[in-house]
Amino acid sequence: MTLTNNGHTVKMSLSGDYLVDGGGLGATYRAGQFHFHWGKNNDRGSEHFMDFTPHPAEMHIVTYDTSRFGSIAEAVGEDGGLAVLGFLIEVSSSVQISPPINIESLLPASRSNFFRYDGSLTTPPCSEGVIWTNFKDTIHMSENQLKMFRDLRDESRHKIVDNFRPLEPLHGRTLYSNSC
Ligand SMILES: [Zn+2]
Numbered sequence: 001m002t003l004t005n006n007g008h009t010v011k012m013s014l015s016g017d018y019l020v021d022g023g024g025l026g027a028t029y030r031a032g033q034f035h036f037h038w039g040k041n042n043d044r045g046s047e048h049f050m051d052f053t054p055h056p057a058e059m060h061i062v063t064y065d066t067s068r069f070g071s072i073a074e075a076v077g078e079d080g081g082l083a084v085l086g087f088l089i090e091v092s093s094s095v096q097i098s099p100p101i102n103i104e105s106l107l108p109a110s111r112s113n114f115f116r117y118d119g120s121l122t123t124p125p126c127s128e129g130v131i132w133t134n135f136k137d138t139i140h141m142s143e144n145q146l147k148m149f150r151d152l153r154d155e156s157r158h159k160i161v162d163n164f165r166p167l168e169p170l171h172g173r174t175l176y177s178n179s180c
């Protein structure tokens with residue numbers, strides 16, 4: 001794994017074989033990277049809202065269809081080429097992460113309840129064809145860990161905050177849920 005501050009977000013590039021199967025995706029997807037979106041304050045930051053409410057941050061695992069593509073770059077803009085797994089983050093009093101970091105340990109224990117829709121990338125090129133899966137269970141981060149994100153700087157030495165795309169209307173798309 002390689003962790004970078006690319007000036008817009010914190011991105012972890014993955015080189016291992018992290019495969020995502022099942023969940024109705026219809027193909028095997030491989031995770032190429034995960035990254036975060038966060039707000040300046042806890043009243044905003046996520047790109048998806050739950051019950052009309054934003055969360056302070058959101059994590060995205062970007063995966064691509066391994067049967068058709070060899071990388072995220074090849075799959076961009078292709079129908080179903082990319083599938084993004086979204087996890088809302090909530091603030092919790094104390095969260096310990098000790099190395100070696102295991103992706104599984106960063107995710108909510110239960111991933112059986114989720115929403116799905118056909119959407120787009122939320123950063124340029126904002127291309128369509130992305131299968132979104134947003135989990136109902138959240139990830140926990142401490143206030144201090146969020147502060148570390150908020151203290152990061154871009155190339156112009158400005159703090160990286162509010163790096164989320166504003167909420168977009170559904171535009172008649174169907175939002176699916178696998179739970180009641
Ligand atoms: Zn994202």
